[in-house]
Amino acid sequence: MLSRMVLARPLATRLYTPIVQQFSTKPTDGKDATPEGEEKKQGWISRILSTPDGVDNKQSHSSMLADTEVIYEFQTHDVKGGERDAYLQKYRNYAKEVNAAVPGNELVGSWNVLFGNQDQSIHLWRYAGGYGDVDRYIDSILHNNSVRAAEKEVNELVRRRRSVLVRSFSYWGEPKPREPNHIYDLRSYVLKPGSMIEWGNAWAKGISYRKEHNQNVAGFFTQVGQLYMVFHIWAYADMAARQHIRQDTWSKPGWDNTVAYTVPLIKKMKSKILIPNEFSTLR
Known part of the structure; x- marks a missing residue:
């Protein structure tokens, strides 16, 4: 568990000194070889270390966290009770109309909430x-009559x-069809303002503990x-x-450090x- 003294340090100090040391991927034998799969993560870390004090004032945080x-x-919809089947039929048609109007748009995932806010679709x-x-x-949605209808x-x-x-966080990658x-399991976190870079820095290493069973789908941070x-x-x-799988993750040395560092940011x-709908790409 990190000490209270570490967590009490000024933000700029905590961002770029203790975390990078704690989650460093530099080999201990002095070799420069980068482990397979680590190149993208180190590229992300290099972006936040682009100036001597650890802050590149010429880049937004979004540019440092994402690489595309x-x-x-x-979209989160609270559906009227007893109307889910009719709703999903209407939403499927809506998705087709949107995709026809804007071919670059794709409905990647469509789910119903089983445990949590029931009668809800995401x-x-x-x-x-x-x-x-x-x-x-x-x-x-303003001018296309088919989409509006x-x-x-x-x-x-x-x-x-x-x-x-x-x-999407760059170290996580884009969601792929399943x-x-x-x-x-959709996990949502509201962080303390100013802590997004700290979160990304810790999870750039932490995600490596959560890939063994191919359970990692996607990680995002908000823009609007x-x-x-x-x-x-x-x-x-x-x-x-x-x-x-969650119990197995806790048995991995180092995962507890990720949790200990990120929990105070939340x-x-x-x-x-x-549970996915039948027209969801993520099944």
Whole structure:
């Protein structure tokens, strides 16, 4: 467990000295070889160490945390009781209309919440063209009659809607299609303002403890909506497998350091268990 003295240090000091030492991947035998799979992570760390004091004032935090311009959107819909089947049918049609209007947009994941906020559906969209595709989507919901009509049909079956725009952490990679059948654990964290770089620095190493069972799906940080918010998505064969894999992770030396460092950065956290819809790419 990190000492209170370490956590009390000024932010700039904590960001770039103790963490990089703690999570350093430099070989102890003096060789310069980089372990396979570590190149991308070290590239990320090199970006946050681009000036002597550890802060590159010419780059935004988003540029340091992400290495592509791809934008993702989480849509969260609270569906009216008893209307889920009708809602999913309408949403599937809406997704087709959006994709026809903006071919660069893709519905990557579509789930129903099983444990958590019930009667809730969550959809993950990918804007391959970045904010250019976001602008084209905005134009479609304002002026495309087919998209507007499909959206209206969806809205009639929804009590509440929320949306955030996010980018993918570079060390995590983009979400890839999965074959059936999985349950998904959507973990959301609201961080203390100013702590996103610290979080990314710690998880650039921490993610290596969570890959053995291919459970890591995606990691995102917000751009629009609730700021300083992080989403992690994990996939498991079932709830028993989830329990086993999580216990196995705690047996790995070093994982406890990741938890000990990142927990003080969190203001609020939540977990939802999701089951994919039949038209979801992530199954």
